[in-house]
Amino acid sequence: MHKSNAQFAEIYELKEDIGVGSYSICKRCIHRVTSMEFAVKIIDKSKRDPSEEIEILMRYGQHPNIITLKDVYDEGRFVYLVTELMKGGELLDKILRQKYFSEREASAVLYTITKTVDYLHCQGVLMRQGYDAACDIWSLGVLLYTMLAGYTPFANGPNDTPEEILLRIGSGKFSLSGGNWDTVSDKSKDLLSHMLHVDPHQRYTAAQVLKHSWIACRDQLPHYQLNRHDAPHLVKGAMAATYSALNHKTCQPVLEPVAASSLAQRRGMKKLTSTDL
Numbered sequence: 097m098h099k100s101n102a103q104f105a106e107i108y109e110l111k112e113d114i115g116v117g118s119y120s121i122c123k124r125c126i127h128r129v130t131s132m133e134f135a136v137k138i139i140d141k142s143k144r145d146p147s148e149e150i151e152i153l154m155r156y157g158q159h160p161n162i163i164t165l166k167d168v169y170d171e172g173r174f175v176y177l178v179t180e181l182m183k184g185g186e187l188l189d190k191i192l193r194q195k196y197f198s199e200r201e202a203s204a205v206l207y208t209i210t211k212t213v214d215y216l217h218c219q220g221v222l223m224r225q226g227y228d229a230a231c232d233i234w235s236l237g238v239l240l241y242t243m244l245a246g247y248t249p250f251a252n253g254p255n256d257t258p259e260e261i262l263l264r265i266g267s268g269k270f271s272l273s274g275g276n277w278d279t280v281s282d283k284s285k286d287l288l289s290h291m292l293h294v295d296p297h298q299r300y301t302a303a304q305v306l307k308h309s310w311i312a313c314r315d316q317l318p319h320y321q322l323n324r325h326d327a328p329h330l331v332k333g334a335m336a337a338t339y340s341a342l343n344h345k346t347c348q349p350v351l352e353p354v355a356a357s358s359l360a361q362r363r364g365m366k367k368l369t370s371t372d373l
Contacts, residue, residue, distance in 0.1 A: 104169040104176040108136065115186075119143035124181060134166060137177040146175045152175070152221060173250040188335060191243055192328035196321035198283060202243040203314035207306070210236060214302035218339040230296035233305065237291030238338060241270070244280050247331055249292065253340075254333025258341035265341075268294030276322045284311040 099194035111124040120139040127134065141148045143186040153165040184190065187205070191197065213236065217229050240247045251261050264270075270292060271277070272285045289308045290300040305311060325332075 133181045135179050135181045139175045141173055154295050183291050192331055195324055198319050198321055200317040204316055206240050210305045211304050230299045233291050233299055241288055245276055247326045248334040251334035251337045253330055256337050334340035350368050
């Protein structure tokens with residue numbers, strides 16, 4: 097990876113959109129000389145300072161589960177981050193495209209993500225900007241719940257208001273009965289209860305998740321296929337509504353802020369956070 101003095105458009109040809117965020121857009125691009133495909137994230141610097149994200153990718157991009165940064169082009173208002181092109185699409189989309197999903201598959205997915213999160217936590221890096229490491233585990237708990245249940249734990253749909261969602265999160269209550277919950281193992285419910293615990297001090301760490309028998313002994317989990325009931329677009333909308341609620345300015349969620357984190361106090365956090373790894 098190197099910072100280039102050339103203009104992005106001189107080296108790469110822009111193609112179609114891959115994803116659109118609140119402060120950036122990701123597109124496919126092609127190197128004009130080699131014809132190799134890459135992805136480029138175009139960040140609006142008036143909306144977000146990209147320096148921390150660049151530093152994280154430069155420092156940890158050699159990890160097998162962290163995307164590799166190839167080039168950086170700083171062109172005034174916009175910064176172009178050229179990375180390897182990941183053609184698999186978003187994880188949630190892949191999960192929702194599968195009509196059936198087993199506990200063993202869900203455990204394998206959670207293991208891979210948690211292993212990477214544990215690595216980053218050990219380096220003092222958080223996945224969600226401005227929150228404690230425990231909030232990353234809570235986020236993974238939401239993903240696990242959705243994989244097993246086929247719907248999200250705290251949002252009924254994309255039209256739920258932030259106030260409604262935050263009230264449910266703050267109550268610490270979520271259903272583990274009915275539907276798929278009548279057939280999934282007690283071990284999965286036990287792990288979820290620890291990952292989604294409303295008290296961040298009682299919530300599992302990434303290391304504890306990895307040691308839990310539902311993860312450590314995943315080869316013994318059933319292949320039984322769990323059904324999906326809600327339409328994929330509704331589940332994805334509910335997931336988006338959940339994280340939008342967490343960022344709602346007028347309602348701070350129960351999830352403990354990073355300033356109070358023992359992890360932050362111990363390591364000074366190195367001022368490294370990321371929402372896009």
